[in-house]
Amino acid sequence: xxxxxxxxxxxxxxxxxxxxxxxxxxxxxxxxxxxxxxxxxxxxxxxxxxxxxxxxxxxxxxxxxxxxxxxxxxxxxxxxxxxxxxxxxxxxxxxxxxxxxxxxxxxxxxxxxxxxxxxxxxxxxxxxxxxxxxxxxxxxxxxxxxxxxxxxxxxxxxxxxxx
Numbered sequence: 001x002x003x004x005x006x007x008x009x010x011x012x013x014x015x016x017x018x019x020x021x022x023x024x025x026x027x028x029x030x031x032x033x034x035x036x037x038x039x040x041x042x043x044x045x046x047x048x049x050x051x052x053x054x055x056x057x058x059x060x061x062x063x064x065x066x067x068x069x070x071x072x073x074x075x076x077x078x079x080x081x082x083x084x085x086x087x088x089x090x091x092x093x094x095x096x097x098x099x100x101x102x103x104x105x106x107x108x109x110x111x112x113x114x115x116x117x118x119x120x121x122x123x124x125x126x127x128x129x130x131x132x133x134x135x136x137x138x139x140x141x142x143x144x145x146x147x148x149x150x151x152x153x154x155x156x157x158x159x160x161x162x163x
Contacts, residue, residue, distance in 0.1 A: 009153040010042040016160050017048035022097040026052040027065050027090035029077065030104040030120055034149040050096050055086065065089035076112075078104050080121050080132040087123035088130060098160070099125040100152055104135070106144040120148040124159055131159060 017024060026036050026049075036052030039045050053064050058077055061067035066089040067082055075081040083101050091099025104120030111117040118137040123130060135151055137144045 006038055006150050006153060007042070009150075009157045010039055010045070012157045013039070013153065013160065014042050014044050014048055016157075016163075017098070018044065020160070020163060022048065022160070022163075023050050023095075024048050024098045024100070025050045025090045025094035025096040027086040027099065027101040028052065028054050029056055029061070029086070029102060030106045031102040031145050031149050031152075032056065034145055035100065035102060035152060038149055038153060050094050051090075053090055061086060064093070066093065076115075078115050078119060078121060080123075080134065083121035083123035083132045084125075084130045087125040091125045097127055098156075099123075100156060101125075102148050102152060104144070104148060106141045106148075108141060118144055120144065122148065122152045122155065124152075124156055126159060126163070131155070 028035050033054050039049050055061045055064055058072050065086050067085040071081050071085055083103050086101035087099040101123035105111040105117045107117035120135040123132045137147050
């Protein structure tokens with residue numbers, strides 16, 4: 001269950017992007033489509049939301065988003081570098097102004113000493129510029145995925161409001 005703020009954030013995203021004539025696409029790994037689902041739950045999302053790609057496996061990240069194999073080998077799928085390549089890749093391949101991404105360890109297994117379960121990287125690409133952030137979340141697998149979705153949408157509102 002999402003917080004009321006998530007619906008409000010999506011409403012703001014759709015309204016701002018509509019007014020500015022901008023489009024959005026999403027690349028998701030650990031959230032598995034939750035971000036895209038939250039967006040399309042809002043009426044009018046089709047005016048701005050072009051597509052969402054769930055790229056769970058590394059092969060999908062490379063094939064559909066253009067994530068480099070070198071990036072995955074050197075930094076892993078759960079890294080700011082991968083989040084950056086995912087959001088840039090989805091925007092460029094979908095021909096949208098904005099691309100957003102999530103990649104992380106939702107649990108209950110996985111993770112590393114440096115990036116334990118609950119580590120999620122989010123990415124936002126806006127017209128050539130990329131912002132990434134490391135999140136350290138706790139809770140069940142579903143709670144980690146929901147919270148990552150909520151935070152990404154909140155950060156996106158902040159970024160597009162400043163445009």
